Amino acid sequence: QVQLVQSGAEVKKPGASVKVSCKASGYTFTDYYIHWVRQAPGQGLEWMGWIDPHTGGTNFAQKFQGGVTMTRDTSITTAYMELSSLSADDTAVYYCARSYRQFFDYWGQGTLLTVSP
């Protein structure tokens, strides 16, 4: 069965960076894009960008261009999202999700990032 398992909760200080992982299993990793979506406290879902695990190509929401890096390691079927220069506004639950055509059919369990001095 398809599973996306994310790394655990993180606490970071402002200005630091964080790298969240998303381990995929149960399907051919390189056949489906991986997206990253976040939800800040009390807010809605916010699409951040996608990575094509086959080529490593990426596309980001304008808001995240320059501040987010998405990578993958096909040997261990894992996608990564790195966020730099963290601020309190980055406190959120971060989800990875697989897309099939233009919808998200499987999601990770979420990773809570807390940015606090």
Add this chain to the structure above:
Amino acid sequence: QSALTQPASVSGSPGQSIAISCTGTSSDVGAYNSVSWYQHHPGKAPKLMISEVYNRPSGVSNRFSGSKSGNTASLTISGLQAEDEADYFCSSYTSSSTYVFGTGTKVTVL
């Protein structure tokens, strides 16, 4: 890219039908049949309820249905049940090859 507009909350009694709207623009909702809907219980992963405007994935109750007219898509829940109480988000592909989510709607079963 601005978020798609959804009502903040919708409520109904058990057995009733409710509809949630999702309004975008001619660059997203109106441009493609790529609107999808997700049910989200706090602390859990979102769950796909409707894909590509009106397609219901295997395992999703037929009480959930989707439609679209122009720049507005809708999710209808018929025969409302207590287990339907959750947040619901729409999403659309955009002409910039990006995605955008709706503002979210809290469904309350009275």
